[in-house]
Amino acid sequence: MGKDIITTAASASDKLNRPFYIKDVKIKNRLTLAPMAGFTDAAMRTLAAEGGAGLTVTEMVSAKGLVYNAEKCEGLLLTSAAEGVRCVQLFGHEPEFFREALKLDCLKKFDVIDINMGCPVPKIVKNGDGSALIKNPSLAAEIVKACAASSGGRPVTVKTRIGFDKDENVAVEFCRTLEKAGAAAITLHGRTRAQGYGGQSDWDTIARVADSVSVPLIGNGDVCEENIGDLIGRATAFAVGRRAIGDPWIFSRMTGKTDSPGLCGTVLRHIGLMREYYGEHYACVNIRKHMGYYLRGVRGGKELKAGLMTIDCVDELIAAVRKIIGQN
Ligand SMILES: Cc1cc2nc3c(=O)[nH]c(=O)nc-3n(C[C@H](O)[C@H](O)[C@H](O)COP(=O)(O)O)c2cc1C
Structure with a gap:
């Protein structure tokens, strides 16, 4: 319980495979899939969970x-059975809407309620939502309460x-405020709003915050196989974002399990899951943005991606994927 940062000697994958708790909810390991609007629908989350993400x-x-x-x-709000723990992320700036939303039947199935206080998108910030709440800690605390x-x-x-602003670092004070208001865990992206997704994530600050709060601190920003060994010990758990796009089996490799179905198998399963959850048209249109990532470095990938733009039938899509990726 508590922040439970692993500092004992063991291999990186052994450490990552240890469970931790968010209040009384058990998370089976130390890797989570960071939410990414437009990408982490129920299909991608299923792949990540099957690959070994402890929380989606x-x-x-x-x-x-x-x-x-x-x-x-x-x-x-669709979730899949593969997601052992169901977590919904809400955004807004009015406490009463959070209160009302949590009374709705459609949110009853979720085990964990996460609040977005990090989104940098201008339309969101202008409304006082997302990362705008970093500038308004008393309102942020009211929302948590x-x-x-x-x-x-x-x-x-x-x-x-x-x-929020360039070079501003309020992480320790802000996270302490959130904890005091009742946050049971915090995921901290080590960049300011002004940085967007550029530059490097500040893991020294993440480690400082992890030392300063007593709830689990999930560190985020640039987490990947190459640096995870250095990051363990700096946070309770680790949220993988962009590196999981086009590579949902990154979780499997990081936790020392290697049973990936391979690129073609993964893409076909991804398309199948999209069709199952959201229908044929959604699958054909939405797989396109993932394909750019899946096909990085694949021979003939550019042509395949271009060809997919006009396909609106899953069987045709599957045939095209098999033809190109199957040969690689
Ligand atoms: C396309 C995209 C969409 C995102 N959508 C969300 C979101 O809905 N909620 C959220 O909390 N963060 C969102 N993020 C931020 C990520 O969760 C994560 O904090 C960020 O990508 C940094 O992690 P990374 O360096 O591993 O990618 C998004 C990021 C990207 C690139």
């Missing part, structure tokens, strides 16, 4: 949008960044 999180969902039109958010009071005992967590 939905794409961000508007608390206010849920209250006004929950049906429109159905697709975002409102959620903790309405979650029926389920843990409420926050995902945030180290600061």
